[in-house]
Amino acid sequence: MNSPASTAPTAPSPGVSNPEVQQLFNRIAPVYDPLNDWLSLGQHWVWKGMAIASSRVKAGDTALDLCCGSGDLARLLAREVGPQGRVFGVDFSPVQLEIARDRCKNSPTAISWVEADALHLPFDADSFDAATMGYGLRNVADISQCLRELHRVLKPGATVAILDFHRSEQPWMRQFQQWYLDRVVVAIARQFGLTEEYAYISPSLDRFPLGAEQVALARQAGFDRPNHYTLAGGMMGILRATKPHNPTP
Numbered sequence: 437m438n439s440p441a442s443t444a445p446t447a448p449s450p451g452v453s454n455p456e457v458q459q460l461f462n463r464i465a466p467v468y469d470p471l472n473d474w475l476s477l478g479q480h481w482v483w484k485g486m487a488i489a490s491s492r493v494k495a496g497d498t499a500l501d502l503c504c505g506s507g508d509l510a511r512l513l514a515r516e517v518g519p520q521g522r523v524f525g526v527d528f529s530p531v532q533l534e535i536a537r538d539r540c541k542n543s544p545t546a547i548s549w550v551e552a553d554a555l556h557l558p559f560d561a562d563s564f565d566a567a568t569m570g571y572g573l574r575n576v577a578d579i580s581q582c583l584r585e586l587h588r589v590l591k592p593g594a595t596v597a598i599l600d601f602h603r604s605e606q607p608w609m610r611q612f613q614q615w616y617l618d619r620v621v622v623a624i625a626r627q628f629g630l631t632e633e634y635a636y637i638s639p640s641l642d643r644f645p646l647g648a649e650q651v652a653l654a655r656q657a658g659f660d661r662p663n664h665y666t667l668a669g670g671m672m673g674i675l676r677a678t679k680p681h682n683p684t685p
């Protein structure tokens with residue numbers, strides 16, 4: 437269990453796009469990692485590994501993990517880019533970043549932890565060779581703006597892999613997902629005084645587009661031939677999008 441990064445409540449950052457979500461992830465940070473391991477029966481590591489492979493990251497790359505949280509994907513990117521590469525982990529939760537910094541302090545690859553809003557990235561255009569985003573897109577206030585920012589900061593030809601939950605299109609799987617969220621996820625979160633924080637997941641799924649609409653949004657943001665494939669019985673998926681070499685005018 438991560439030790440509470442800080443017990444004092446962290447005030448919302450001025451100007452952040454969704455302060456209530458920032459506060460939510462500040463609050464759950466101390467138990468976020470172990471709960472992910474328990475609640476996904478360790479499977480989230482498999483899903484994250486698939487996102488890394490989908491990003492086509494390679495040795496020597498400069499890679500971005502957007503909405504990095506406690507740093508799982510950033511750490512996996514670091515292993516892929518190696519000591520010659522560089523990774524930037526971006527999140528607007530200072531408490532999550534503090535845990536990420538501590539967990540990755542021995543990485544042989546340079547990882548920079550940047551407290552910033554995904555809707556206004558502090559990077560020049562054409563900065564990254566690859567990017568990942570794990571369970572972040574569903575939580576941002578403006579999905580299209582986030583996709584536009586990813587398109588801007590990726591180099592031409594670079595790919596982003598966006599892993600997230602969504603509602604399953606199979607009715608019986610939707611029922612199982614809802615049962616699991618209500619009877620397992622929220623029930624366990626209640627033991628940690630985090631009922632409301634984990635109860636947030638279900639309505640966030642209701643608001644989040646399915647794969648086909650994610651693909652349409654990525655195309656509107658300027659990505660070339662985006663595609664989406666599902667995981668975990670259709671309860672989540674990976675949106676893969678590549679910035680074209682010759683952006684459409």
Ligand SMILES: C/C(=C\Cc1cc(O)c2ccccc2c1O)CCC[C@H](C)CCC[C@H](C)CCCC(C)C
Nearest residue numbers: 472475476477479480571613616621633634636637
């Ligand atoms: C890493 C995982 C979830 C990240 C995550 C995303 C959010 O938007 C949150 C919002 C509020 C609180 C917490 C999170 C959060 O942790 C995936 C694993 C943890 C999931 C909570 C577990 C849910 C898994 C599927 C609904 C069902 C999987 C069933 C299978 C038998 C493992």
Ligand SMILES: C[S@@+](CC[C@H](N)C(=O)[O-])C[C@H]1O[C@@H](n2cnc3c(N)ncnc32)[C@H](O)[C@@H]1O
Nearest residue numbers: 461503504505527528529553554570571572575
């Ligand atoms: C569910 S966590 C995912 C963390 C990590 N990617 C993982 O796979 O475990 C979502 C993260 O997105 C961050 N987040 C949500 N909206 C954001 C925004 N607009 N800008 C930056 N970070 C944001 C939250 O602070 C949180 O750490």
